[in-house]
Amino acid sequence: MRFRNLESYRSSGAGSDMQLAIPLPRTPDGRVYRYSPNENAHPRHFLLGGRVEGVTLPEAPTPRMTHAPGTPGTICPYSGVKAEDGAFTHPDDIAAAKEVVAHAAAADVAEVFHGMFADLGRKFAGSKFVKIKPGPKPHPKPRPRFARRDLLRDLICDECGRDYGVFAISLFCPDCGAPNIHLHFAREATLVREQVELAGKLDAGADELAYRLLGNAHEDVLTAFEATLKTVYLYKLTTRPADAPEVKPPGNAFQNIERGRKRFSEFDFDPFGALSADALAVLTLNIQKRHVIGHNLGVADAAFAEHATDARLGETVPLVGEDILQFADICKTMIDHIDAWLANGVSPPGHGSLPARPIVAPQAKEPAALTVRQLGKLAVSIGLWVSERSKKGFDDFIAEEDLRKAFPDSTIDDLAFAVAELAKDGYLRTSAVISKRIPRMRTTAELFITFDPHAVKTDPASDVVVIVDLALTKSDTVGVEELHAATGWPLRRFNPAFAYMISQINERRVLGGGTNDYPARGFFLMDEDRVDLKRFADRLRG
Template structure:
């Protein structure tokens, strides 16, 4: 059983135990699948550990389990289970196919060897001569490809590399809250969009404006989605609280605050009055960009003192970075609430917020499309 022997992991005599390592992506990650049916989308990837990473004692207080243990944490729900519970169903099917291929190859080799001996024992001069031949069509060894996911992460508590389809609440290795880390990744991508717009020449103002508009919308999209995920997780931990299905409440500070009041928690309580004003203004600006092609209407003109009805809303790269930075402070507060303590790993410092209640002042860099990041 030459081929099966290569897969042997234990056993003795006629009882052989075989094992097949799961397929890996080009970057070395393994597909995992949450056993929790309501942990959408259930799929995620688990990679290697950063060998240079040092785990500090303060980070351990936020972990669900010791890193590198034989358990896995669902990044979407926080469920903790044995590694085997998270085997991807497609990988298990692939393992069966590989074992079947090895077994069939061994059977064919054994039959070919047996019949070859029979042919050698048959005399050419005998009255009756029996000749046996084994005919088989070569079977290609099954191969299974894997692709990496779009959102790549590295836990800033334990150094584990992983990838997710949706917003990750927890690290799949140590279980530490990773909500702030996930939103930080979104902010980084937004910053790259702003930088790209800044490289465009003056004759490509329209394209620059589109890029800035997309970056601005992406901030609120990520912000709203992250608040929603945190809210649903909180509901899952407090089944006695009954709530109506969430619509677009988290595109509004007051409605979002009202949702979290059921848990006696305010995700905006760490914002100053000026920061809150900037957040409100940018949320409204996103609606103008997304639903009115960037054209200022009467409602927005009341909020932004420099906006005129019928004109295109101004976009400045630094304002978008500032919007993302304020959103990050809110998500940091959510992460602290979920984890019970503040993360010992600081992220990038927030962008400064201008003084004044209006918080919508602009400098000489204000343009309809182009931006300059300070």
């Protein structure tokens, strides 16, 4: 008995000893599904195509290859694990092959039974007692069809020319084993460039949309950069000795340069080692900018306004297409450096190409808007010093002796002039002392509002909005200790913001005296005060 349908898949043998070979279903682009045998190689799925035309394989593997391309065996692109080709068969394809065999076998059985009855019909054709008339020849059901789709990231190995697709960031070519994270990031950089170009083509009236496109492009650079570092780090953990100590999950460690360095120091490697000082400074600024864009709707906070020369507190962070592309170039330099580390020091093809424009570190920014009032450098330095050394953040007395010790290189006349500048602009209250060149000095709320964002990294102009919102939920009388407890802040942070708020309330309703820790014991609120405070907070919110 012959099994014609099954025989069409025969690879060897005959009859009941046939060996069958079922062709794997393919995607519209001609690729087949593959599935890593390594259970820890997430997401395990990938696609494998053919070699692109025009690629000539080298006679011997290149230094970046770990497997001769075109020879038996496949490399898991996510974990680097090598196994026989059959070990990578996708479970869905195994199920599909069983369906194909079952369909062919069922068709063969139907044909055999039809043939048996047809033979009997012919055998008893002249009999008067037995009549056998077979039905029509069975019409086979359509063969099973299996839909396969291509995945997100298409890649062509620049070492062996193999075409493949992966679902997430992969590390190696599945054919030759060469590291390929530089290919991933190069594709990200291409998409970012297309977004920047699209934003530049929008009409003048579409500024908001253009800003959104540029913001997305900027965030995409850092997201890809962070994800790549995390993927490589987790892979290197799997290559450590089995008795190596456990480490905590990385979390968001790679959103910070120093924390990222500390993680990779476990492997005696600095992922930022290929960057110049200027490039590292630009990278640092862009990481800060990404947090502002992603978490603060693009509005500069105190930390970012301190570092960026083109940013002001409370204003939208400017985005320039060329700056985003330079940011991508810097990250690409880093990724190429990491890729070479995975390839035992051999850089990927095309590494070292010059950036589109020279990388220049961002200029250091003068603290706050101090130069607007034309304060001299010594006056600015004194203001920062007073803010940094303050213990309670209001009405501090500054002794002349302490001032002279803190600035020994300045003459008494220079110090007196700088103190006069600070007093003139409302940062200090002074009273003359007949026997001394420098007057008695006490701080004002204005000093901490202006200098705290740069000296102690807190911003009273932002904190006061929180305190106002809390105060407006209270009854007519607001006690300072209750309000302080509601914020959960240290005294040093609370007082400047509290002093800023009570400066907006009619002084007749502020409860002064009775405390050494706070600018006031509390205050009464009338409806007109509530209106004033709400509008004050809304202005600061922008």
